[in-house]
Amino acid sequence: MISIMYPEIRAYVKQLPIGLMPIDIKADIIPKLIVKSSKELILTAKLRKEFLIYLVPYEIPGVKSVGFLAAFFDDAVHPLVTGGALIKELAGRELSKLFLSPKVDVHFFNELGWEMLAYRAEFKSTKRHRDLLRSAVLPSVKGLNQSAILTQMDSWFSATLAADDQQAIRVVFKERLMPDDVVHIDMNDENHRYHGAPLVSSSPLEREEPGAFQEREIISILHRVFSPDQIYLAPLRTYDKEEMVDVLVVTKKSVLLIQAKDGPNIERIVNNTISRKVSTSHKALKAAAGQIKGAIAYMRRAAEFVILVKGKEVKLDLSGKSVYGMAVIKELFNHEYEGYTPPLLELYAKTGVPCIPLSYGELHQHTSYIDDEDELFKAFMTIFNHGLETGVFSRLRVLPPGSIINK
Template sequence: MLSMTHPAVMQYVHELPIGLLPLMFKGDSLPRLVVKANKELILAAKLKKKFSVHLVPYDLYGVNSVGFIAAFFDDERHPLILGGALVKELFAYEFCQVFLSREVNIHFFDELGREVLGYRAQLASSGAHRSLLQDAVMPSVVGLNQSAILNFLTEWFSCSGQSDDDRAIKVDLLEPLYPEDIVFADMRDESHQYHGSPSVSHFELEREEPGVFQEQEIIALLQRTFAAEEIYHSPKRYYDREEVADILVVTPKNVFIVQAKDSPNLERVVNQSIDRKKSTALKALRKGAAQVKGAALYLGRKKPAVFLMGDDEVKVDLEGRGLYGLVVMKELFNDSYDEYTPVLFDVYESKGVPTIALSYSELHQYTRFLHGDEAFLEAFMKVFEWGRESGIFPRLRVMAPGSVVNEDPPMPAKR
């Protein structure tokens, strides 16, 4: 495993929010490619044993170069994608070498930086790919609007057709570099400091019962932004020991009610139609919103609010604290926000609790770059207030401090 044979590389893996990372080691016969992504994309790669890489020219804000979109086929018509610009300081020339290689070792990591799968892979590129990359001028990261480029690449892919698929670089995953059914155990003290934590947690890619796995992973993300002692896992009502919420985050200024909504990460779920996945997501969101309402009602019954952690009674004075709801979903679909928005607004209108939904991958991006209560709440309320004003919630792209974000460029015409 790359994380064991080359532990120094883990700094770069953890710094990569999500996407692809090429690696070259002296003495290696093959270049390597890190794919950092969510568990659904990784499982799709494991099941399908293939993915494609599209090289996409762009001309934006005076920068004329090439970006890429990697497509992973959980659904042939609506694959999961990762993309980005080829940037001089961010391994652009190593990317070119990897994309034009005949064989590469590929290592899959999840958002928490855990190495899940590895394969020897075969790539099928063409002379056209070689010419495009050799002729491209790789821009500097300084002043580069990577957000606009990613918007362009994503829109380009949504408009692409069969001819574009035929021209993509084909990647076939030939043989595992290590067993595909690894179970990971985390025994680090720093991972288990929150209230209600076990002493050891474990993780596996394929899971029939996702609940506890997802909740622990959400807590791992939240601990990047909030102190461990502010996080309560599965607090219980004092009178019947039923769960108040999946997670409560209690800071000096605010309380966040967090509900986790996932589904099994199995082949049968990966192979569901996109319409079935959308329907499942909407049902899960409705349930999560109802649970936020129930938690808000319970917390408001007594002053101060009371809940149990094991046999210990915890009291929280809500006076002067903001109360917010967050539903963390397995996935959300851009063309379904007209259905999501009324469900979330209803929580605010009925209980006075501003509530938004984030996919797990979005929460990863938020907590990767937002540190502390104020920064997280600022992004949270930007989404909520935009939704109140426009009538539909946006998806906020959270990027590294100092990133350039200008108005969106013109998008390509649909084909």
């Protein structure tokens, strides 16, 4: 494991938002590629033992260059994709060179920076790829409209055909570099100071029963914005000792109710049809909306708001605080937002509490660049108000240095 041999790499990877990044290790002549992404993408890589890298030409005002998209085929038509522009200051030239290398060690990390898989891989590039990458003029990150580039690349990929697949760089795994069933155990006290925290936590790749893992990982992400004393894991109602909500955040100004909906991360689920995955996302969102509605009702049933945390009563003062709801779903699909929006707008109509849907990956992306409560809820309300005005929620792109561009 590269994160054990070179522990400083994990600290570096934790700072990366998402995507592909080359790592230079002078003691090793084989190039190293970091892939930081979701557990679903990593499991797909494990099962398929390959992925494709598409080189995508784009042109926006003042910039004509090439980007890349790495596709992992859980589904033959709608794969999991990560990528972006090749940028000078963000190791664009080094990444271009790596794509042309015949042999590369590929290391997969999840959003929290844990190394989950590693393979020595063969990169099958052609003269066309070499000519395109070596001749490309890479833009500077300064003033670059990355959102416009991503929009063009998304449009290009949505129109790809079998011929485009044949022309992509094919990455084939040849040799396993670490066990593929590793489980990370976190015993760091600093990561377990929130209310209701266990003494230790773990992060496996494959999960039959995902709920508890996802809730703790959501809290790890929330630590980027909120302090541990503001976060409550699985608080219970006092009258029946049933869970009120998965994660509760209470600050001086705000209350955030988070209901998480994950699913098993196992081969059978990866191999489900896209229609089955879409249907599952709708059911999960409706269930989350119902549970958030119940949590709001419990908050309002008495003058004092009291919850149970590890068997102890905790009284919280909610007076004057803004209340928000968030349904964090395993996977959401761009073309389904007309269906995702009505249950949450109905919840708002009945309770007055704005609520939005986010995938776990989106929550990670938002908090990678937003570390301030006010800015996070500003992004939240941008999404919600768009849905309230148009009837369809938007998906924000949150890009460095924290600018929010919705396209």
